[in-house]
Amino acid sequence: YLNCGILSSGINAEYGGRKFELFPEAQDAVRADMVEQNLVDLRRGLAMTSYSPNFEKLKVGFLEALPVRLAEIETFIGDGPYALGEKLTYIDFLAYPFLDAIRLFSPDNFKQERPLVQYMERIEDLPNVKKWLASEDCSAKIYNLHGNSASWPGKPLPRN
Numbered sequence: 001y002l003n004c005g006i007l008s009s010g011i012n013a014e015y016g017g018r019k020f021e022l023f024p025e026a027q028d029a030v031r032a033d034m035v036e037q038n039l040v041d042l043r044r045g046l047a048m049t050s051y052s053p054n055f056e057k058l059k060v061g062f063l064e065a066l067p068v069r070l071a072e073i074e075t076f077i078g079d080g081p082y083a084l085g086e087k088l089t090y091i092d093f094l095a096y097p098f099l100d101a102i103r104l105f106s107p108d109n110f111k112q113e114r115p116l117v118q119y120m121e122r123i124e125d126l127p128n129v130k131k132w133l134a135s136e137d138c139s140a141k142i143y144n145l146h147g148n149s150a151s152w153p154g155k156p157l158p159r160n
Contacts (some may be wrong), residue, residue, distance in 0.1 A: 016093065
């Protein structure tokens with residue numbers, strides 16, 4: 001699988017999926033689109049909340065809706081081990097940084113033993129991902145999620 005860490009933009013993820021044979025099977029295409037768009041909507045909502053001048057007000061609504069949104073993603077993933085079942089796909093490499101951003105914003109939603117946490121741990125345990133997360137080049141350790149003009153820039157937290 002990918003030697004280049006985690007892909008965080010859709011087009012890069014799809015390209016990597018095709019290049020490294022991590023593209024979903026034809027029968028999983030609709031489900032892949034649904035998982036991807038659900039994650040993109042959630043991440044976009046976090047960005048809109050973070051950049052809003054009404055951040056504190058929007059944050060409350062975002063956090064209230066978050067448990068339901070995360071449960072929907074868990075339903076899509078199901079028993080896994082990956083987003084589309086037994087096969088690791090580019091969707092997993094797209095999902096991880098999006099979910100990690102949400103975890104940074106709302107760590108309480110990721111403390112309990114829930115399928116989504118176990119899913120993220122499986123991705124983190126992939127040898128190349130584990131190596132990347134431990135490296136000094138890991139962007140999740142270096143850069144804010146959002147620009148400094150955001151009400152919540154999403155400063156990186158130390159990783160284990």
